[in-house]
Amino acid sequence: MAAADDMSFDLVFRAARSQNRWLACEVPDDVLRRLYDLMRWGPTSMNCSPARVLFLRTAGAKQRLVPALAPANVDKVVGAPVVAVIAYDTAFYERLPHLFPHRPEAGAMFERDAALREETAFRNGTLQGAYLMVAARMLGLDCGPMSGFDQAAVNREFFDGGTVKVNFLCGLGYGDPAGLFSRHPRLEFGQACTLL
């Protein structure tokens, strides 16, 4: 079987760090399109693909986020070349006839059941948020994910009370190593995993 190499393990997992400060290097739109063209192939249940992403590139667009941010995240947003607002559409089921054609009636159960709809959108939209970060790192970008912000304020500002809801934010660009903290420990195998 094929497997990735040590360089890829480092790039995606072992050497990658969440960034707090950013170098003044632009992220071209073409890179954002390549990023989406990778992440979209990651698995979601029934191929439901609920993630919706706003890529904030201009100072004006990033400024719209600022009133909703925890104070510690303001500089991280303003200084990032691009900030991805990673959201999910709770009306994802309307696209299932296209996305999951072999069961065209699959949307009905989500239309009927708001709790199932919300949980499915959140779970699968979050998986896709992880795919976005993995794809970004594979393309040589750094990530700076953030969940310290006022969700309701972001939803009002960007999604106008519709079916799309914010999940988390992620700065994208080239990190300044001077802004890194020392790396935190992770749980050992036996603290997180059980072999049965």
Next chain:
Amino acid sequence: MAAADDMSFDLVFRAARSQNRWLACEVPDDVLRRLYDLMRWGPTSMNCSPARVLFLRTAGAKQRLVPALAPANVDKVVGAPVVAVIAYDTAFYERLPHLFPHRPEAGAMFERDAALREETAFRNGTLQGAYLMVAARMLGLDCGPMSGFDQAAVNREFFDGGTVKVNFLCGLGYGDPAGLFSRHPRLEFGQACTLL
């Protein structure tokens, strides 16, 4: 900047497929340990690392899942060399003094606020579920994720009504290409993304 190559893009995203049938090849415990040693470095908010994983390897362990499964998933579970029960611990905050030492009091807000605790555990545990699938593919394994099952029944059987709750299941092994369906379409960039 370093970037991954086409082979890695294919392995993780472009050529990888969710598997329905499995070849009779074992997955050694050592591979599961390497898998965790990659996935654990993926980012979570405040390094909270709420994912907990049961790796079901024996026929007896997999059989314990069967009564909780949607009928379409029974063969996928029984036939998989390993089934990962990907769960999250809502008491993750008890480990924050170790995982996030520069703010030792961070756990208190999760102890106070059950909704924040549940949402944080579910979001970050799901990110880690995606890291598990990405790491598996990087190691040359195939994945078969499933969310069609009775969550309450799995929680009773494996977690005994404690603070750990199941999120989704994922078969791990080497897929039999004869079991694949044709690939479903994905949303185009403009259907899922907006440049601002």
